[in-house]
Amino acid sequence: MYFTKADIDARRARLAAQWNNVLKNDEAILVYSGYPVQKPGGLDQTYPFLPHPSYYWLTGRRREEEVILYNRHTGWIEFQKAWTREQSVWEGEKHDLLVQEPGEDIQHLKSYMETQRFSRVYQLGQVPGNPPVEDNALTLRTLLQQTRRVKDAAEVKLIRHIAGIATYGYRELEQMIRPGVSEMEVRLAFEMQTFRHGGHAVPYDTIVGSGPNAAILHALPTTRIIGNNEFVLVDAGASVYDYCVDITRTFPSSAAMDTRHKALYELVLSVQQDCISKTLAGTFWHDIHNHAAREFTRGLLSLGILKGDLSGLIEKEVIAAFFPHGLGHLVGLHVRDTGQEENPSPRIYSGARLRVDIQLEAGHLITVEPGLYFIKALLEEPGFVKKYQEDINWNELEHWKHIGGVRIEDNILVTASGNENLTETVPKATHI
Structure with a gap:
């Protein structure tokens, strides 16, 4: 089992210490797991249920229509939903309880609340009806978010395990990406390996972009056939019980790539490694982002794609046309x-x-995913061309547009003494 009762109790204790600074003695907080969502026109069909992450983190349970209550005097009380005979008939045994802790029947929640007569009740999680969030509820929710973003040892262990699952998928891609293979085949190869080695799902639609499609930030794989001397950008992860890794690799299709492909890849890899070294406790994330943007500006200037003064280019933020995301x-x-x-x-x-x-802070887990792209929608937009007419070497740019782009992404755990790359086992291109 991935989480124990001791893990859950420790999480609740950390959060209660924060909430007790805000919550009054006669106030309560309800955190809802959520409700199934009907498929449009699907009659009795619903989308696969995903528990609200705050409820799941506090309970280790993944069932719909459940609630956990917190009050300074009563502590934590779970109101749970039993698995029905009808569900057992249609769905069989459900493995949705990572921690099996007995609680109150959900049917008793209403009467319990009437008996307690709390002066105020704050609703968090996936609240029925999505009512507007009050100021104090927003404060409590923010404290919950800030507390659970510090990963505990059990979470790190699970995520490290998931990274190992994803590694199998990327090792397969390292061997099979070549001219003549389609983007869709790349996706299927990755996902087959991750499912074969214990993945439950992919945490987002697998992204595969080859050649010019590598410039599409969220490129869904197509039947396009990979050609010679092309980059294949794959942004794909693995998931187990909603915990996941998010990884991007850019692979070459040919054993020897041309000098422009090589230079672009080496620039992105260098910036990524530099930014990982700066991903430390106490550092502001926007400072690391600004560092990446500055180094990318410097790199594109040295490659002849940008022209002019480095400080002036940085001030104009021209790099956003090539590095448009965080x-x-x-x-x-x-x-x-x-x-x-x-x-x-x-x-x-x-x-x-x-x-x-x-x-x-120590315990934060964050992706470091710098990328450089040649995005037609940005670089050929008339207003953009006019604005940066003197800052971009447009003739030189024409030689780079077909490359698409490069992104490299790892999942970095901030520690008290530095950081750890939890996705370091995932192979990167080595023969560009």
Whole structure:
């Protein structure tokens, strides 16, 4: 079993210590697991149920229509839903309880709340009806997010195991990517290996982009056949009980790539390694992102794609046309873990909007995924061309557009003494 009662109790104790600074003695918090979502026109069909991560993290349970209550005096009380005979007939035994702790029947929640007469009840998780969130509820939710983004030893162990599963998939790709193979075949090969070695699901649609398609940030694989001297960008992960890894690798299709492909790959790899070394406790994430943008600007200037003064190019944020996304995001329990909700109006750094804008702490798990792309929609937009007419060597750029792009992504655990790359076993291209 991945989590024990001791793991769950330790999580609750960490969170209660934070909530007790805000919660009054006669107030309570309810965290909901969520409800099945009906498929449009699907009659009795629903989408596969995903428990709200906050409820799941606090209980180790994955059943719908459950609630956990917290009050400073009563502590934690679980209101659970029994597996029915009808469900057993249609679905069989369900392996959805990572921690089996007996609780109250969910049918008793209403009467219990009437008896307690709390002065105020805050609702978190997947709340029925999605009511507006009050200020105090937002504070409590933010404290929950901040607490659970610090991964405990059991979570790290599980994520490290999942990284090992994904490694099998990428080793397969390292061997099979070559001219004549389609993008869809690449996807199937990766997913088959991860499922074969214990993965439950993929945490997001597998991204495969070859040649010019590597410039599409979320390229869904097509029947396009990989050609000679092309990059194949694969952004794919593995998932077990909603915990996951999020990894990107860019592989060459040919044994010997041309000098431009080689230079672009080496620039992205160098920046990624540099940014990983800076992913340390106490560092602000936007500073590392700005560092990547600055080094990319310097690199494109040295390659002759940009022209002019380095400081002026940095000030104009021209790099956003080639590096339009943030450097990374928190990962672990779902592919987009905590970090976004308390940042409803993301700031712009080096031309990119950062949804995660935090100071790193020991226990944070974050992706480091710099990328450089030649995106037609950006580079050929008339307003953009006019704005950066003097900053880009447009003639030189024409020689690079067919490359598509390069992204390299690893999952970095911040520790008290530095960091650990949990996806280090996943192979990277070595013969470009």
